[in-house]
Amino acid sequence: MTMHRPTAPILLHRLAFARAGDKGNRLNIAMVCRVPEAYPALAEQVTADAVAAHFAPRRPTRVVRYDLPNLGAFNFVLDDVLEGGVNASLGLDGHGKALSFRLLELELAPTQKVQEALRVLPAAHAINI
Amino acid sequence: MTDMVRIGSGAGFAGDRVEAAVPVVAELARHEGPRFLIFETLAERTLAACQLARRNDPSCGYSPALERFVAPILASCLSSGIRIIGNFGAANPRAAAARIAALAKAAGFSPCIAVVDGASLDGRLSVAELAAREVGGTLLQGRQAIVSADAYIGATAIMEGLDLGADIVVTGRIADPALALGPLRHVFRWNEDEWDLLAAGTLAGHLLECGAQVSGGYFADPGVKDVPDLSHVGFPIAEIARDGTLTLTKPPGTGGRIDRFTVIEQMLYEIHDPAAYLTPDVVLDLTAARVEEIGPDRVRVSGARGHARPETLKTTVCFEAGHLAEAEISYAGPNAAARAQLAAQIIRTRMAEQAPHLLVRVDAIGLASLFNDTAGTVLAEQVLQARAQDVRLRFAAQSTDLQALNLLLDEVEALYCVGPAGGGGVRRHLTARLSSASCLVERSFTHPCATLLEEAA
Numbered sequence: 401m402t403m404h405r406p407t408a409p410i411l412l413h414r415l416a417f418a419r420a421g422d423k424g425n426r427l428n429i430a431m432v433c434r435v436p437e438a439y440p441a442l443a444e445q446v447t448a449d450a451v452a453a454h455f456a457p458r459r460p461t462r463v464v465r466y467d468l469p470n471l472g473a474f475n476f477v478l479d480d481v482l483e484g485g486v487n488a489s490l491g492l493d494g495h496g497k498a499l500s501f502r503l504l505e506l507e508l509a510p511t512q513k514v515q516e517a518l519r520v521l522p523a524a525h526a527i528n529i
Numbered sequence: 530m531t532d533m534v535r536i537g538s539g540a541g542f543a544g545d546r547v548e549a550a551v552p553v554v555a556e557l558a559r560h561e562g563p564r565f566l567i568f569e570t571l572a573e574r575t576l577a578a579c580q581l582a583r584r585n586d587p588s589c590g591y592s593p594a595l596e597r598f599v600a601p602i603l604a605s606c607l608s609s610g611i612r613i614i615g616n617f618g619a620a621n622p623r624a625a626a627a628r629i630a631a632l633a634k635a636a637g638f639s640p641c642i643a644v645v646d647g648a649s650l651d652g653r654l655s656v657a658e659l660a661a662r663e664v665g666g667t668l669l670q671g672r673q674a675i676v677s678a679d680a681y682i683g684a685t686a687i688m689e690g691l692d693l694g695a696d697i698v699v700t701g702r703i704a705d706p707a708l709a710l711g712p713l714r715h716v717f718r719w720n721e722d723e724w725d726l727l728a729a730g731t732l733a734g735h736l737l738e739c740g741a742q743v744s745g746g747y748f749a750d751p752g753v754k755d756v757p758d759l760s761h762v763g764f765p766i767a768e769i770a771r772d773g774t775l776t777l778t779k780p781p782g783t784g785g786r787i788d789r790f791t792v793i794e795q796m797l798y799e800i801h802d803p804a805a806y807l808t809p810d811v812v813l814d815l816t817a818a819r820v821e822e823i824g825p826d827r828v829r830v831s832g833a834r835g836h837a838r839p840e841t842l843k844t845t846v847c848f849e850a851g852h853l854a855e856a857e858i859s860y861a862g863p864n865a866a867a868r869a870q871l872a873a874q875i876i877r878t879r880m881a882e883q884a885p886h887l888l889v890r891v892d893a894i895g896l897a898s899l900f901n902d903t904a905g906t907v908l909a910e911q912v913l914q915a916r917a918q919d920v921r922l923r924f925a926a927q928s929t930d931l932q933a934l935n936l937l938l939d940e941v942e943a944l945y946c947v948g949p950a951g952g953g954g955v956r957r958h959l960t961a962r963l964s965s966a967s968c969l970v971e972r973s974f975t976h977p978c979a980t981l982l983e984e985a986a
Binding site: 413417419421422423424425426428430432457458459466468470471472473475477483484486487488489490491492493497498499502 | 573574665666747748750753754790793794795796797798799800801802803804815816817818819820832847850853888890892894898899900901902903904906907923925926927962963964965967
């Protein structure tokens, strides 16, 4: 059983999967809803602005969200967050492959929509984080 | 009339698992009809590294992974009628083809091998002309020399190679999905303006091009998204019908998983606008795509739409960009984070005094590295709150000034004796660096063509 005080934020990792891809200095992160019921909650809270703020230390110059309701997914495109990309970055992860999990660290407000999505998570996956 | 084409993936990148193709070939061999095995082994930089190798030795310049990938499956493919398509030709497809011919001969075969050329823009456009076509930056401006300039060409040349009767098609730079679209156009005779069909074939290629990334690789998150027997993950096979509908599966007895989640994640991998994924063959629109699980490890994908192909071709231009210097040292036990912080401060002070022009990045592995930034914003926040007991510091800089880079490496090594207490495990690396820029180039500068190996000899 998962127990949450109604005011405690919920980690995005509980409601979505994510995969990062790169092209040059541009990162995309596909975010896939674990259950269809998560779609409205994520559409409401995981906005392009919220993602831009979450990635602020990497100084995105533009963040766009593309919505794919037929796939239960969203695609985020973050410009200039790879510090030059795989061929120029001084960092260890020039591809930004690990940054999907940076996205999944985003905290959601425990709104009605979020609670509804949490209720229908498959039991085996209802891990408590 | 053929109604079904099977395409298996043998590799999704140059460093991929080399025996992964063996079960794929075994499964393809159990079926009749047109069957192909594709290898994608060219990252952006691979080609530039191969170009440098070719300059040193004209018989080199193909992917160093070629033999490792091809040798385990060459005989079984040739004896079962499975045709091989790979971009492992890199900067020298002809030499790669000759190498494969020699491998085949040693195994008692004499296959027909086609070579696809014409992606290189070297000599067709000056550096200044390329600079004028750069997108998303100005890295090429004022540059004197480049290492390589190669356009991502489309599927037509692969189709032509297969039309010539090739058992094996060797390419250099080519759009990754074209490795699958080429054979589909060869079998189904799709025209180059049947946009929805080209989109379906491109989507098949996009889903296959990264190997296991669609069948359970790059996916597992224990307790959240589990993948059975990931240690023996099976590489994907696509079954594509004449109308473009495709089913993804993998060889029986292999590990991994194919379901709507693995497929959707890979469908959006490296995609920007899902309504307009630009390839040389077609603009792919995924917004109406459907993904259905139709059986265990069987997923049907349909609904890809296509729009007229772009006028220009994406071109990757690589150039030498000095060296990357990296040095690491570790601190552990009580007060480790504070000792690491002091060490970082010492290096910053010393480098500011001796090589102020050099931008030095500091990571604290275990505290802030992957999510860190070169300016150190994240690291500063993390270190202040850290109670870490095991921290590995990493310093990095890139420059054409080798003296400054060596100074950084020496300063980090010196921390053994002049730094904080208990610093251990110094490692230092200096790596030559190739950087790349993207250009959009008119199609008229490329001349993609397929020729059979013996004709060219």
